[in-house]
Amino acid sequence: MNLSVQIGKLRMQNPVTVASGTFGYGAEYARLIDLNLLGAVTVKGIRLNPVPGNPTPRTAEVTSGMLNAIGLQGPGVDGFIKKYWPFLRELKVPTIINIWGTTVEEYAEVARRFDALGGVGALELNVSCPNIKEGGAQFGTDCKLLSQVVTACRAATTLPLITKMSPNVPNIAPLAKAAEDAGSDALAVTNSFPAMAIDIHTRKPKLANITGGLTGPAIKPIAIKLVWEAAKAVKIPIIGMGGIQNADDAIEFLMAGATAVAVGTANFYEPQTALQVIAGIRDFMAKKNIPDVREITGSVQIPKK
């Protein structure tokens, strides 16, 4: 039985990673799960300099999901390399580093720095964070800007590039195509959905940032549709994510067109989820006599009219 998949040059021993921002820098969960069983570890977004992040409250629970507006708090490239890289470097599985910037040049500079570091599995370009004023989603919702970011990073590194797509667009296809044409090796679909919640007793927004990104099972069907649409538009592999809680959810993403998946919000309430998903995919393949996980990708059967 083959569970391994290829994301550009990046080989994953199974198709399951974790979503950036839901797994810290890996070490935090190493006390609860064996990270070496994952397909890859994906770490929280890093820009060139340290970022303090947003005021609190930064999260709010909503029906079947949560809102977050962390504001990409992070240690910057140097802080990450000093504090977190020594641990990640020793893992047997690859690390995908999520990077961002407020300018095209900054994205490229961060990419260059991680290229020079050596040993990084892949870079995920965060062009879709809804919770920061500059950078993030502004690059992910405009074909021209997206193309510039990917082109600049492509020139800066030979590492596999995964472009993390914004869901907040009328049509994902042209953006997916723009990322592919500019040299992205893969797409991550999708990031969180801009959303809001109000405390009716205090009449105040539940987040200090007023709005945040919705994640968790509540977004899964929307994410499935985005993966399906993106997969039709590009030839490069897609890492599907959005509300995955179990293997059934993950298999649905694969059938919609994803080559790999990422477990996100579920890590927060059930740190074993990613490992359960891997075991469940294996069980499904055994029961259905599927020798290779890659056969599941895009296998949704759309009825002919």
Add this chain to the structure above:
Amino acid sequence: MLEQTVTIVSNERDTDSYFRLVLRAPQIAPLIQPGQFAHVRILPLKDALLRRPFSIFQVAGDTFSILYKTVGKGTDVLARMRAGEEVSVIAPLGHGFTVPKAGEEVPLLIAGGYGMAAMFLLAQRSPQKGIVFVGGRRRVDILCEQEFAAIGWEVRVATEDGSHGEKGLVTQPLLAELRNLKLKTQNSKLFACGPTPMLKAVGKLAEEFYLPAELSMDEHMCCGVGTCLACVIPVKAGAGWEYQRTCTEGPVFDARNILWEIPK
């Protein structure tokens, strides 16, 4: 820190809307330090996904307990669970209180409402007995007074409606004692858990009287293990400040390091 599905030994009403939940957790119980917390997944909750953090109240043999108030969807469902049912816990978590050593400062504990839950283990494990100041809105908000008395602690009560103990905030009897101590030039140390305005007031008193203080901070929490960065508070660091995680660097912080507002 372990993640385990554990069985409820009992889950009974304490006073009013407060409940005591006892969990059988033989591997977790011996690891627990005063001021640490358990992150509980209430398994029957279906559409509210996140774990709920609770201060660990007592440890007895192979069990530990939490003392909680029903405040919303999660605790309402938890209060209906019965002995024999299961919850998932990640525990013990966080950086707790420094247990005073024999002959050191006299510990003065300050608790507001169910903040009292976080103080019991500290009182029990401290070789040096002291005074516990407990405050609440009404008589029913004053928890486990007898249990502190039973382990040799003096308990001073304040209620906002005056239905039990002194009428007013818990900081009043504390202030009276601090003035008294000053006359006696006795060394003491403050430990507190409760609502943020109370913690801030305790921190201010500690500063005024040049006393060390450890405060257990309450900030809206998500993952509980340091990954999501939801529960941060601004803390002094070097010449500047940084956000630290209530779940990991905290919940207990040295009062001198806490910044109550984000510096401009």
